[in-house]
Amino acid sequence: IFEEGWKGSKKITEANDEARAIDEFSQDHVSQLPSFIVPEEDEWDPFSLIKAFSLLASLSLVTRHDWDNDKGVSMHPLTHAWAKDRQDSKCQGVAWITTGCILGLSRSDTRFWQSQQLRAQRIDDHGSPTSTNDP
Numbered sequence: 001i002f003e004e005g006w007k008g009s010k011k012i013t014e015a016n017d018e019a020r021a022i023d024e025f026s027q028d029h030v031s032q033l034p035s036f037i038v039p040e041e042d043e044w045d046p047f048s049l050i051k052a053f054s055l056l057a058s059l060s061l062v063t064r065h066d067w068d069n070d071k072g073v074s075m076h077p078l079t080h081a082w083a084k085d086r087q088d089s090k091c092q093g094v095a096w097i098t099t100g101c102i103l104g105l106s107r108s109d110t111r112f113w114q115s116q117q118l119r120a121q122r123i124d125d126h127g128s129p130t131s132t133n134d135p
Helices: 002-014 047-058 077-085 089-108 110-125
Strands: 063-067 070-074
Touching: 002 089, 047 063, 047 070
Parallel strands: none
Antiparallel strands: 063 070
16 A cells, blocks of 8 residues: 555656646645655655554564555554554554555556455455454
8 A cells, every 4th residue: 555655656746736626636646655765765664654554563563464465564453552642643644644645646547456455355255354244
């Protein structure tokens, strides 16, 4: 998702600054991205992201996984709630905006999002905890 968000931010940065429709992303959205996403770079550099994930995993705050050669990270709901509660409302608001911009800017890679949808369907079909089917 982060790399796809970077790719989307590059497209916005490289486009001219003409007036945009209300449903289009702009430089304002790009400016909300975390510092490790640098649209001016020629290549995606995952070093800072990998370093952060490694630190969180070493503290057992996240778990890395590999599903069908697609790497990911998950966080236990209690860890997520604890991390959220440690932020004041202003920081939570900034985190929501940043997250929304990353997800929105990553939307151009439909293959990625289709694979995520298929993964969710496979997990749901096998009765995982995310399933809404009652036993």
